[in-house]
Amino acid sequence: RKEVEQDPGPFNVPEGATVAFNCTYSNSASQSFFWYRQDCRKEPKLLMSVYSSGNEDGRFTAQLNRASQYISLLIRDSKLSDSATYLCVVNKNTDKLIFGTGTRLQVFP
Amino acid sequence: DVKVTQSSRYLVKRTGEKVFLECVQDMDHENMFWYRQDPGLGLRLIYFSYDVKMKEKGDIPEGYSVSREKKERFSLILESASTNQTSMYLCASSLSRVDTGELFFGEGSRLTVL
Numbered sequence: 001r002k003e004v005e006q007d008p009g010p011f012n013v014p015e016g017a018t019v020a021f022n023c024t025y026s027n028s029a030s031q032s033f034f035w036y037r038q039d040c041r042k043e044p045k046l047l048m049s050v051y052s053s054g055n056e057d058g059r060f061t062a063q064l065n066r067a068s069q070y071i072s073l074l075i076r077d078s079k080l081s082d083s084a085t086y087l088c089v090v091n092k093n094t095d096k097l098i099f100g101t102g103t104r105l106q107v108f109p
Numbered sequence: 110d111v112k113v114t115q116s117s118r119y120l121v122k123r124t125g126e127k128v129f130l131e132c133v134q135d136m137d138h139e140n141m142f143w144y145r146q147d148p149g150l151g152l153r154l155i156y157f158s159y160d161v162k163m164k165e166k167g168d169i170p171e172g173y174s175v176s177r178e179k180k181e182r183f184s185l186i187l188e189s190a191s192t193n194q195t196s197m198y199l200c201a202s203s204l205s206r207v208d209t210g211e212l213f214f215g216e217g218s219r220l221t222v223l
Contacts, residue, residue, distance in 0.1 A: 004151075032209065043199060043214035044152070087151070095165065097207050099144075099152040 001026055006088050006100040013107055017078045021103045023088030024070045032091040033064055033071045038102065039084045047073075047086070078107045112136070113215035115200050121221045128187040130218050132200030140203045141183035142212070143167075143175060145196040152199065158183055190222045 006023045013019045025033075033050035048055065050062040050071050061074040071090075075082055088100035116131035134141065142157040144167075154167030156175040164175050172194060176184045183202075187194055200215040 032207075036212075043216050044212075045214070046211045091207065094206050095157065096154055096167070097212070101149060101151040 002100075003027060003092070003098045004088055004090050004100040006086075006103045008101060008103060010104040010106050013078050013105070015078055015080060015107055015109055017107075018074065018076045019078055019105065020072055020074045021086055021088075021105075022070050022072050023090075023100055023103075024068075025088075025090045025098075026069070027090065027092060027098075028066075028069060030090045030092070032097075033062075034089040034097075035060075035062060035071075035073050036087040036089055036099075037084045038087055044087055044099075075105075078105075080107050080109065083107045113200055113202055113213050115198075115215040115218045117218050118216065119219050119221075121223065122190050123223050124191060126190050126222075128190050128220065128222075130185040130187075130198055130200075130220070132183045132185070132215055133181050134183075134200075134202040134213070135181065136202065136204070136213070137180065138202040138204050138213075139180070140206070141177065142201040142203075142207075143173075143183065143185045144199045144201065145169070146199055146217075147196050155185065155198075187220075190220075192222050194220065195222045196220060 035047040036044040037047040038044040054063045059076045063072045085102040113134045143155040144152040158177040174186045198218045201212040
């Protein structure tokens with residue numbers, strides 16, 4: 001079993017739609033969770049950290065479910081500019097992060 | 110803005126050649142990292158460094174070495190390139206430990222080994 005698993009997609013959604021991605025992780029001791037965004041042929045950039053209580057940043061909402069060991073990312077009112085690959089990232093320990101292989105989102109007009 | 114600069118965006122090398130990938134960050138970050146990214150495998154950590162002259166093995170260090178002589182510079186070395194080292198290499202830096210802080214990535218170096 002992979003340490004971090006994501007549905008690769010692609011998720012093809014129209015502008016204005018709401019879309020959600022899940023990510024499961026295997027290490028129950030993990031304490032830190034993040035979503036990174038990677039545009040085509042670009043470097044990953046931090047989108048948001050995921051806190052135990054859940055957190056929201058504009059149209060983006062991240063949730064953590066420790067019991068089931070998954071994190072989610074919800075995007076409301078999708079924009080064309082949201083088209084990218086979303087990487088789920090979980091810490092292995094204080095030194096190492098484990099990156100998922102990413103979920104590709106394509107928003108169409 | 111944090112800037113992480115990788116010296117070469119695209120390289121083509123032959124099997125057995127020695128390859129240097131250079132990375133420089135301008136934000137006085139203590140921590141620097143080298144990852145490789147391959148389709149279906151995600152980003153995998155090769156080496157990291159939390160201080161000058163300090164290095165730690167990541168998850169896939171075989172076939173690689175690193176050098177950190179100055180705080181702002183972290184070099185990845187392939188002593189004898191092989192075709193299975195064809196990949197996108199990403200350098201990153203961070204102000205704090207990875208479990209608490211943001212990683213800032215360079216634009217990547219795409220290496221092809223023939």
